[in-house]
Amino acid sequence: MNKKINKPTEENFNNPYEFGFETEIESVFAPKGLNEDVIRFISDKKEEPKWLLDWRLDSYKRWLKMKEPNWSSLRYPKIDYQDTYYFSAPKETEKLKSLDEVDPKLIETYNKLGIPLKEQEWLAGVAVDAVFDSVSLGTTFKEKLKEDGVIFCSFSEAVKEHPEIIKKYLGTVVPNSDNFFATLNSAVFSDGSFVYIPPGVTCPMELSTYFRINAAGTGQFERTLLIADEDSYVSYLEGCTAPMRDEHQLHAAVVELVALKGAEIKYSTVQNWYPGDENGKGGVYNFVTKRGDCRGDNSKISWTQVETGSAITWKYPSCILKGDNSSGEFHSIAISNNYQQVDSGTKMLHLGKNTKSRIISKGVSSGSSSNTYRGQVNIHPKSENSRNFTQCDSLLLTGNCSATTIPYVESKNKTSTIEHEATSSKISEDQLFYCLQRGLNEEEAIALIVNGFCKEVLQKLPMEFAVEAQKLLEISLEGSVG
Template sequence: MKNQNINTLEDYKYGFTTDIESIRAPKGLSENSIKFISKMKKEPQWMLDWRLKAFNRLKNLKEPNWQKPKYPKINYQDLYYYSAPKSASEKPKSLDEVDPKLIETYKKLGIPLNEQKRLSGVAVDAVFDSVSVATTYKEELTKKGIIFCSISEAIRNHPDLVKKYLGSVIPLTDHYFATLNSAVFTDGSFVYIPPKVRCPMELSTYFRINASETGQFERTLIIADKGSYVSYLEGCTAPMRDENQLHAANVELVALDDAEIKYSTVQNWYPGDKDGVGGIYNFVTKRGACRGKNSKISWTQVETGSAITWKYPSCILQGDNSVGEFYSIAITNNHQKADTGTKMIHLGKNTKSKIISKGISAGQADNTYRGLVDIGKNASNSRNFTQCDSLLMGNKCGAHTVPYIKNKNSSSTVEHEATTSKINDEQLFYCNQRGMNQEEAVSLIVNGFCKEVLQQLPMEFAVEAQKLVGISLEGSVG
C-alpha cells in the first residue's frame, strides 16, 4: 500500500499545486467576461473590439469533429477565462519582491530564474497561470533593440506592431479554437527582433496551468524582421488534476526577408492517470508565415504529455526560396491520444520543406500523424521531403498516418515515406545481454529512434527531452 502511494506520486514529477489566491473572471463565456479580461489587462479599445469581433464570429462556428481522438463535450460556460496570481496587480520590480511561493514553484520546475539563469544563459518570461510575473535578461535584449515581453505589455507599449501582425497568420475567422483564443486570450509572449539582429540567447517561456478549471488561452506572436534570427523555447508542465483542462493557444510566427525563426516545444502536461481519467486537452494552433525571401521557419516539438494532443504547427511558404521545417516526436502511453502533424503550404518559387515525424505509442494509446503538403501552381522548383515513422509497443495501441499530398506544379518534387514497426527483439536482446534492464534498453532504443528530432533541440532542452522520452514510456514494456 505504502509503495503504491509512492509510485503514484512519482508518476507525475511535476504534479503539485501552489496555493495562491487568484483573481478570476466571471464564470462562462460571454461578452462580460471578455470585457473583464480586457479591463484587467488595461487594454485599449481597439483590442477589445478585436476580441468582440472574434466572439461574434465564434457564435457561428462549430467545433471541428474530423479528428481521430474524440473527447467529451466541453462546457464552455463552466470555465473561468481569466485568473491571475494576486501578486500580479502590483508588479514586482525585482526578484526579491516576487512571491516566494512562486519562486519555490519555479525551483521545483527547474526554471533558471535565479542564479542558474546566468549559467544557462536563458532569459525566461515565466508565465504563472496567465500573467507574466517576471521577465529576465530584459536589459541585454533591450540593448539590441529586441522586444521580449508579455503580449499584454506589447499591446500597451507597441500597438503598431501588434496591430500589424496579430491575426495576420491565424485570422480571426480561422477555426473554432483559434477564434475562441482570439476572443479570450489572457497572456503570452511577444517577440520582435529588429533587422539584422541575431538574438544572443535562446528565448524561453514556461507555461504552467495552475488554478483549477481555468482553461489557458495563450497568445504568442513572434516577428523576425529582415535578416534577423531568433530561437524560441516553450516548455510546459502542469499540476495533477482530475478534471480535464482545455488549453487552446495560438502561436503566430512571421519571418520577413532573410529572417529565421526556430521554435522548439517540449510539452509535458498532465496526461491523465493510468485509466485515462483527467489530463489536459491540448488544442493548439501554431502557424508560421515565411513572408520574405530566403526566410526560414523551423518547428521542433517533443509531445509527451496531455490526454489529447491536437496540433499542427504549419508553415506558409510565401517568400521565394523560403524554407519550412518540422521535426516532431509524439509519445503516447496509457490512454493518451495524439493527432499531430504539420501543414506545408508552398506558394513561392524554390521553396523547400522537410518533415520528420516520429510517433511512439504504448499502452492503449492512439497516435496519428496528419499532415498536408500543398504545392501551389506558382511554386516552381519546390521540394518537399516527408518521413513519418511509427513505433508500436503492444497490440492495444494504434499508430496511424494520414498524409495529404497535393502537387500542382510539374517542376516540383514531393516525396513521402512512412513506416510502422515495433522495437526490434534483437536490439533489445543485445542491450539486455550487456546488462541493461528492459526499461533502460527500451529508453535507449527509443532515443535512437528519435535521434533525428532530438538533435534539432537546443542544448537546454535536449537533455530534458531525452529524460522525458524515457519517463513517458515507463511501465509500457515487460
C-alpha cells in the same frame, strides 16, 4: 524458466508525473463561463485599448457561429465551454514592478520545475518569460536584450509598450476567423510572449517561455507573437507543465510567427502538460494553432516539438512559404502512453518559387494510446521548382496502442516534387534481448532504443534542452513494459 521479461505487455502502466504538484496561492478569477462581459472583464483587467477589445468581441461573435471540428481521430466527451474559468491570475501579480516582488511561492513553483526565475541563477544564455495560469510573471534578461534592440516581453506588456507592432501583425498569420479553437483564443486570450527581432540582428541568446496551468477549472489561452525582421535570427523554446487533476483542463493557444526577408526562426517546444493517470482520468486537452509565415524571400522557419504530455493533443504547426526560396521544417516527436490521444502533424503551403519543406515525424505509442500523424503538403500552381520531403516513422511498444499516418498531398506545379516515406515498427524481442544480455534492464533498453529512434529530431533541439527532452522521453515511457 517462467520469467516474463522481454515482451512489452499492456500491464502495469505506471506513469509518475513529476510536475503534478499544485501551488496554493490566492487567485483572481473572471466569473465562470463565457460571454461578452467576461471578455470585457479580461480586457479591462489588462487595461487594453479599445481596438483590441473590439477585436476580441469580433472574435467572440465569430466563435459563436462556429462548430467544434470533428475531423480528427480524437475522441473525448463534449466540452462544456460555460463550465470553465477563462481568466485566473495569482493575486499580487497585478501590481508587480520587478521579479523581487513576485510571491515567493511562485518562485518556489518555478524552482520545482527547474526554472529558477532569479536572473543571477540563470543558465547563461537563456532568457525566459514565465506564464503562470494566465499572467506573465516577468521576463529575465530584458535589459540585456534591449541593447540589441530585441523586444522580449509578455504579450500584455507589448500591447502597452509596442501597440503599433501588435496592431500590424496580430491575426495576420492566424486570423480570428481561422478555426474554432484559434477564434476562441482570440476572444479570451490571457497572456503569452511577444518577441521582436530588429533587422540584421542575431538574437544573442535562446529565448524561452514556460507555461504553467495551476488554478483548478481554469482554461489557459496564451497567445504568442514572434516577428523576425529582415535578415535576423532567433531561436525560441517553450516548455509546458500542469498539476495533476482529476478533471480535464482546457488549453487552446495560438502562436503566430512572421519571418521577413532573409530571416530565420527556430521554434522548439517541449510539451509536458499533465497527460492524465493510467486509467485515462484527468489530463489537459491541448488544442493549439501554430503557424509560421515565411513572408519574405529567403526566409526560414523551423518547428521542433517534443510532445509527451496532454490527454488530448490537437496540434499542427505549419508554414506558409510565401517568399521565394523560403523554407519550412517540421521535426516532431510525439509520445503517447496509457490513454493519451495524439492527432498532430503539420501543413506546408508552398506559394513562392523554389520553396523547400522538410517534415520528419516520429511517433512512439505505448499503453492503449492512439497516435496519429496528419500532414498536408500543398504546392501552389505558381510555386515552381519547389520541393517537399516527408518522413513519418512510428514505433509501437504494446499491442493495444495504435499509430496512423494520414498524409494529404497536392501538387499543382509539375516542376515541383513531393516525396513521402512512412515506416511503422515494433521493438523486436531480439533487440530487447540483445540489450538485456549486455546488462541493461528493460526500461533502460527501451529508453535507449526509443532515443535512437527519435535521434534525428532530438538533434534539432537546442543543446541545453536536448538532454531535458531525452529524460522526458524516458519518464513518459516508464512502466510501458510489464
